[in-house]
Amino acid sequence: MKVMRVARAVAMPLVVACAWSSAYAQSPADARALAATCTFCHGTDGRSVGITPSLAGVDKSYMAQQMKDFKTGKRPGTIMHQLAKGYTDAQIEQIAAYFAAQKR
16 A cells, blocks of 8 residues: 555656646657657658648648647547547647648
8 A cells, every 4th residue: 555655656746747748848859759640641741642631841820720620629520630639739839830840
């Protein structure tokens, strides 16, 4: 029992630190890591080779708004509305900025 309390006391600050760092990630490496979750459907660095739209070079404001619309349900989607709910607005802005900076 005492071991569990100690484990929780040690683990809780780590969990909070990880959540804080992902919510407030600002470095290019952090933005790239967030954007990497889009690779399967939208291609490496947002350059799609399939029917899914490419994200590379898309206007940052436009992309961020589309993601926020997916998140709120304003824009319907097959899976994007579910994925977008997993990001904070700050993370959406970072992802949009990352893809906007990529060459088409």
